Amino acid sequence: MKVAGVALVIACVMAPLLGGIDQAFQFIQEYTGIVSPDILAVFMLGLFWKKTTNKAAIIGALASIPIAVAFKSTSMPWMDQMGLTAVLTMVVIIAVSLVQHKGKDDENRYRNYKRVI
Numbered sequence: 001m002k003v004a005g006v007a008l009v010i011a012c013v014m015a016p017l018l019g020g021i022d023q024a025f026q027f028i029q030e031y032t033g034i035v036s037p038d039i040l041a042v043f044m045l046g047l048f049w050k051k052t053t054n055k056a057a058i059i060g061a062l063a064s065i066p067i068a069v070a071f072k073s074t075s076m077p078w079m080d081q082m083g084l085t086a087v088l089t090m091v092v093i094i095a096v097s098l099v100q101h102k103g104k105d106d107e108n109r110y111r112n113y114k115r116v117i
Contacts, residue, residue: 036082052093053100064089064092
């Protein structure tokens with residue numbers, strides 16, 4: 001109930017702002033494109049790379065916002081901006097995960113667990 005109320009307030013505030021825009025759909029796509037690449041990167045690495053850590057996913061998601069905003073100021077096409085943002089976010093997530101050495105610890109825990117059983 002509270003979430004619906006907050007969404008309604010946001011919609012009421014944004015509606016007058018969208019009235020002066022020629023293409024509201026393009027506006028929505030551009031600003032959705034700021035958060036979409038980080039969601040893609042987090043899900044792809046979370047599903048397909050077992051060494052991804054929670055902390056790396058959070059840092060990558062937060063880092064993708066300034067990356068996307070930086071690309072927005074260029075004359076690069078919108079889809080290219082989103083693709084590069086996703087790739088750079090994946091690089092950030094991989095780097096943070098590797099710094100945390102998750103894979104090595106998990107393998108040792110798994111070996112010790114097998115010995116106990």
